Amino acid sequence: MTDLSYAPRPVVVALPAEIDMATAGQAGEDLGSVLANNPSTVIADMTATRFCDSSGISMPVRAHKHAAAHGTEFRRGVRSARVLRILALAGIGQLLPVFPTWPQALAATPVPEPQAHCE
Numbered sequence: 001m002t003d004l005s006y007a008p009r010p011v012v013v014a015l016p017a018e019i020d021m022a023t024a025g026q027a028g029e030d031l032g033s034v035l036a037n038n039p040s041t042v043i044a045d046m047t048a049t050r051f052c053d054s055s056g057i058s059m060p061v062r063a064h065k066h067a068a069a070h071g072t073e074f075r076r077g078v079r080s081a082r083v084l085r086i087l088a089l090a091g092i093g094q095l096l097p098v099f100p101t102w103p104q105a106l107a108a109t110p111v112p113e114p115q116a117h118c119e
Contacts, residue, residue, distance in 0.1 A: 010040055010041035010042070010043065011034050011041070011042050012043045012102050013030055013043070013045060014045045014048065015030075015046050015048070015049055016048070016049065017048050017050050017051070018052070019046075019049055019051070019052040019053070019055060019056030019059065020052070020053045020055055021053070021055050024055035024056060024059045028059045028062065031044060031059070031060075031063040032063070035066050035067055035070065035072060038070055038071070038072060039072060040072065041072065041073040041074075041075065042074050042075070043075050043076070043099075043105045043106060044060050044063065044074070044075070044076045044077070045076075045077045045105075046060075046076055046077060046078045046079075046080075046083060047078065047100075047102060048079075049078065050080050050082065050083065051083070052083055052087075056083075057087065057090045057092065060074075060076060060096060061095065064095060064096050075097045075099060075105040075108070076096055076098050076105065077098075077099050077100065077101050077102035078099070079101065
């Protein structure tokens with residue numbers, strides 16, 4: 001019989017309000033150090049994130065790949081419509097589940113990805 005009391009618990013990692021070249025490295029290191037402990041689930045809390053550039057897009061994708069390789073579920077909490085739009089335009093909404101808050105990410109209640117409209 002397996003003793004589940006030692007199963008790793010879900011971990012929430014708060015990411016900065018702006019994820020760009022200056023902050024993505026530290027955010028990636030924070031996620032990496034959590035992932036090194038092999039938790040069952042990691043939630044990247046981007047609910048305070050109001051801006052991200054390509055670094056803010058690629059960093060969670062790398063974390064997701066690392067998590068998947070080690071059997072860890074990786075989710076994101078994203079509230080900003082602007083950030084959601086950037087992620088949708090980058091086409092990573094299908095790769096990384098998006099939730100409006102980290103508690104909902106923990107409960108696994110996804111939010112539909114906004115449609116990207118080119119004008």
